Amino acid sequence: MDPHLVIIGGGVAGLSAGIYARMNGFTTTIVEMHDIPGGQCTAWVRHGYHFDHCLHWLVGTHEGTFHTIWKELGALEPDTRIVDHAVHTRVLAPDGTEFLVYTDIDRWEAYLLEIAPEDEKAIRRMIHDMRGTHTLEQFEDAPGMRSIVDYIKALYHSGGALYTLGKHMHKSCRAYFDELGFTSPRLRLYFDNLYGDLHFSAGAFLMMLTWMSKKNAGYPIGGSLPFAMRLTKRYKELGGELLLKHRVRSIRVEHGKAVGVELEDDRFLPADHVIGAADAHSTLHGMLQGRYLTPRMREAFATWETFTPLVHVCFGIDREVPVQHATTTVLAAGERVGRTTLRTGFNVLNYGFDPTLAPLARPPSSSASIRLGRSGRTWTVRTIRRRNGSYWRP
Numbered sequence: 213m214d215p216h217l218v219i220i221g222g223g224v225a226g227l228s229a230g231i232y233a234r235m236n237g238f239t240t241t242i243v244e245m246h247d248i249p250g251g252q253c254t255a256w257v258r259h260g261y262h263f264d265h266c267l268h269w270l271v272g273t274h275e276g277t278f279h280t281i282w283k284e285l286g287a288l289e290p291d292t293r294i295v296d297h298a299v300h301t302r303v304l305a306p307d308g309t310e311f312l313v314y315t316d317i318d319r320w321e322a323y324l325l326e327i328a329p330e331d332e333k334a335i336r337r338m339i340h341d342m343r344g345t346h347t348l349e350q351f352e353d354a355p356g357m358r359s360i361v362d363y364i365k366a367l368y369h370s371g372g373a374l375y376t377l378g379k380h381m382h383k384s385c386r387a388y389f390d391e392l393g394f395t396s397p398r399l400r401l402y403f404d405n406l407y408g409d410l411h412f413s414a415g416a417f418l419m420m421l422t423w424m425s426k427k428n429a430g431y432p433i434g435g436s437l438p439f440a441m442r443l444t445k446r447y448k449e450l451g452g453e454l455l456l457k458h459r460v461r462s463i464r465v466e467h468g469k470a471v472g473v474e475l476e477d478d479r480f481l482p483a484d485h486v487i488g489a490a491d492a493h494s495t496l497h498g499m500l501q502g503r504y505l506t507p508r509m510r511e512a513f514a515t516w517e518t519f520t521p522l523v524h525v526c527f528g529i530d531r532e533v534p535v536q537h538a539t540t541t542v543l544a545a546g547e548r549v550g551r552t553t554l555r556t557g558f559n560v561l562n563y564g565f566d567p568t569l570a571p572l573a574r575p576p577s578s579s580a581s582i583r584l585g586r587s588g589r590t591w592t593v594r595t596i597r598r599r600n601g602s603y604w605r606p
């Protein structure tokens with residue numbers, strides 16, 4: 213009999229694990245507590261408008277290891293259209309001036325030199341670092357499955373990129389920009405507000421623009437929900453079982469080995485192997501009751517700063533809103549929305565470049581949203597009034 217796998221969580225990770233497990237001869241059950249799969253990779257549909265919460269750029273839309281993986285998983289199909297924006301973000305400063313982040317790094321270099329010639333040295337060094345990560349390619353196999361030959365090949369092809377990333381991966385963008393020594397007040401304002409946040413690593417910043425420059429981090433038309441549904445379709449076609457609206461309460465461990473999961477409704481699902489693809493906190497603290505936490509993990513959960521919350525407000529607009537730039541970042545530090553003081557500002561996302569997100573019957577219409585990014589405090593949702601008059605409580 214084929215070994216049986218229970219996978220906790222039906223997000224992109226759980227669905228991907230399920231697909232590869234089915235391709236490798238396991239029988240599988242994915243247990244997902246929500247009523248649709250996809251996890252964070254999702255959208256809400258209302259009156260024909262898709263309000264997309266997630267995918268804006270996806271690494272591997274054109275080539276490389278991730279591209280192969282997305283194709284194997286069915287997430288990118290031969291007819292999935294990809295949009296590569298020329299401008300990643302347009303930034304508006306309080307004084308009305310504009311700053312553009314081009315996805316083509318040669319073009320961006322010329323633009324930066326034009327607006328801040330005094331920072332030529334720093335600009336050239338930053339662009340040099342970006343070019344330095346160009347050859348980076350991900351491993352095809354997971355750690356533990358890689359041979360020494362794989363490592364030698366990686367060093368040969370991506371040695372320079374690994375060196376550049378090694379230097380900057382554990383550095384914040386702010387530390388990196390300080391090190392580069394930008395002197396132009398305009399550049400400092402834009403860079404610090406866009407990427408200077410503590411949470412954004414310099415290595416991620418360099419890689420993001422390099423991938424975009426290679427046109428390998430585009431937007432798949434249709435966005436997050438169809439992306440998740442394509443994964444689900446592939447999983448089901450391969451014969452995988454998907455159990456929706458079931459919450460895993462705990463992972464049963466016997467003699468140091470996971471033997472199955474206990475559900476909220478008291479059912480027990482036995483398994484030869486269990487894969488946890490829910491978030492780390494609920495898996496380690498909840499489902500495993502904190503028994504396997506190392507001191508370092510405890511410290512991390514107790515002391516690491518959490519990602520500052522995003523509040524996302526979406527609109528369906530019954531007319532065409534021309535898209536000059538898909539994302540505009542408005543710098544508005546200190547301004548208030550309700551009782552929240554914005555730390556840096558907000559983003560306006562115009563999804564008009566994707567006609568599938570608006571009702572088919574009304575082609576000239578757009579879906580747009582505003583993300584109040586990086587608010588200074590955590591928002592607590594107490595109740596939300598539903599249209600039928602009832603309340604939703606988190």
Ligand SMILES: Cc1cc2nc3c(=O)[nH]c(=O)nc-3n(C[C@H](O)[C@H](O)[C@H](O)COP(=O)(O)OP(=O)(O)OC[C@H]3O[C@@H](n4cnc5c(N)ncnc54)[C@H](O)[C@@H]3O)c2cc1C
Binds near residue numbers: 250252253
């Ligand atoms: C606002 C936003 C924008 C983003 N933009 C991008 C982007 O442009 N490009 C990009 O590549 N990535 C983006 N991401 C990141 C991307 O969405 C995530 O990395 C990815 O979806 C995570 O997938 P996952 O399967 O690991 O986790 P999740 O999607 O969190 O899936 C975990 C699943 O486990 C389920 N679960 C949890 N506990 C239990 C339980 N006890 N029992 C059963 N089920 C359980 C949850 O319901 C959930 O479905 C964005 C994320 C956010 C929030």
